[in-house]
Amino acid sequence: MIETALYLIPVELSDVGxxxxxxxxNIKIVSHIKHFIVENVRSARRFLxxxxxxxxxxxxxxxxxxxxxHPEDIAPMLSPLENGEPVGVISEAGCPAIADxxxxxxxxxxxxxxxxxxxxxxxxxxxxxxASGFNGQSFAFVxxxxxxxxxxxRRLKEMEHRILHExxxxxxxxxxxxxxxxxxxxxxxxxxxxxxxxxxDITGPSQxxxxxxxxxxxxxxxxxxxxxxxxxxxx
Amino acid sequence: MIETALYLIPVELSDVGxxxxxxxxNIKIVSHIKHFIVENVRSARRFLxxxxxxxxxxxxxxxxxxxxxHPEDIAPMLSPLENGEPVGVISEAGCPAIADxxxxxxxxxxxxxxxxxxxxxxxxxxxxxxASGFNGQSFAFVxxxxxxxxxxxRRLKEMEHRILHExxxxxxxxxxxxxxxxxxxxxxxxxxxxxxxxxxDITGPSQxxxxxxxxxxxxxxxxxxxxxxxxxxxx
Numbered sequence: 001m002i003e004t005a006l007y008l009i010p011v012e013l014s015d016v017g018x019x020x021x022x023x024x025x026n027i028k029i030v031s032h033i034k035h036f037i038v039e040n041v042r043s044a045r046r047f048l049x050x051x052x053x054x055x056x057x058x059x060x061x062x063x064x065x066x067x068x069x070h071p072e073d074i075a076p077m078l079s080p081l082e083n084g085e086p087v088g089v090i091s092e093a094g095c096p097a098i099a100d101x102x103x104x105x106x107x108x109x110x111x112x113x114x115x116x117x118x119x120x121x122x123x124x125x126x127x128x129x130x131a132s133g134f135n136g137q138s139f140a141f142v143x144x145x146x147x148x149x150x151x152x153x154r155r156l157k158e159m160e161h162r163i164l165h166e167x168x169x170x171x172x173x174x175x176x177x178x179x180x181x182x183x184x185x186x187x188x189x190x191x192x193x194x195x196x197x198x199x200x201d202i203t204g205p206s207q208x209x210x211x212x213x214x215x216x217x218x219x220x221x222x223x224x225x226x227x228x229x230x231x232x233x234x235x
Numbered sequence: 236m237i238e239t240a241l242y243l244i245p246v247e248l249s250d251v252g253x254x255x256x257x258x259x260x261n262i263k264i265v266s267h268i269k270h271f272i273v274e275n276v277r278s279a280r281r282f283l284x285x286x287x288x289x290x291x292x293x294x295x296x297x298x299x300x301x302x303x304x305h306p307e308d309i310a311p312m313l314s315p316l317e318n319g320e321p322v323g324v325i326s327e328a329g330c331p332a333i334a335d336x337x338x339x340x341x342x343x344x345x346x347x348x349x350x351x352x353x354x355x356x357x358x359x360x361x362x363x364x365x366a367s368g369f370n371g372q373s374f375a376f377v378x379x380x381x382x383x384x385x386x387x388x389r390r391l392k393e394m395e396h397r398i399l400h401e402x403x404x405x406x407x408x409x410x411x412x413x414x415x416x417x418x419x420x421x422x423x424x425x426x427x428x429x430x431x432x433x434x435x436d437i438t439g440p441s442q443x444x445x446x447x448x449x450x451x452x453x454x455x456x457x458x459x460x461x462x463x464x465x466x467x468x469x470x
Binding site: 021022099212 | 243252253254255256257258259260330331332333334335337338339341342343344345346351352353355356357358360361362363364365366367368369370371372373374375376377378403432437438442444445446447
């Protein structure tokens, strides 16, 4: 049996075998859970089928938690747990509550004093950082850069400052159809002392995690259009 | 067969079965590697034995990379890889190159244009963040706080500012015998609007990841003396 807790269940980032990216212990835990809070019901069902072909999907309950969810609808999703049954949180990809809406339900669980148990799984932020060669003793993930030009320039300057003066690796993402524009912008605006790591398709068949100086990248950038990419900057 | 690359191989954080925290695919990859760069030879050998009881340890080579290693001794550790053989990096615990010396050899591999492949495994930083309920869209890991009192007070103010004005979760660690003093200090110095998540023994039998307001924690702190702990702050 498993504990009465809110389990945070990571999902693959790419089309690979589960045994490449998830501990087998996760699958055993998942098979004991009947109630799920998920970013998307359809992809969560598919994930559970991959965990266990013989799973009885119709015996499970799913509550959808994403950017369309009303805040007041989140707390009731925890009622199975308050009644003594474990609940699982599943995102679209990667680790729940890291750069996705799962954090809201975890915050409520913490406020209610409910037990929360994170499981191991792939995180493109962490795996990109590991393979970048950049400082792993101090790093920040800042999500998406601002779209407004002035605000964006200010943010880039701030990141540059934190790299040069705080020795802090800066990690961020972009809307995938704007990846190429962002990469070109970084090469143009960052000083020659800054290195850029471009990490694409992490854990996937075309995985590439390459670090070069911004001036070495300039004119030699790969095509990142709509390719899942994490950007990392350091000196 | 596996790729000719520098593989970053995570290790358990606590005394649990490998199948709870590592994908079985990692073990298969490890069994194809003959050359390792390790933080500590003795514990790396033990880890490899746990991966495969029948492993022929004497057929493997180990280069030690830790804070005693001379910088000029690091690059030669990659020579097996330059000769076409995969090399593995193994730290004492958790993910190589995150808050440990492995990042230096990864940086050299990147400079030499060698392929780097991170594997999935447990990270107390990431798992603490997942379970904290704090903002996972913007977060910083800042390592150890400064020891000097004035510098430390300045850093705490800066973290407070980044929480309140940048909505950035702040994550850090302390020398384990000073955990209790740090926790008390945070409760005393942080304003009432700040929440503290104390994450101890992550993945271990006494795992506890609990978020409360700093004023709720005050006077009710658990004994963290020499307990592996990650501290997280947010509002």
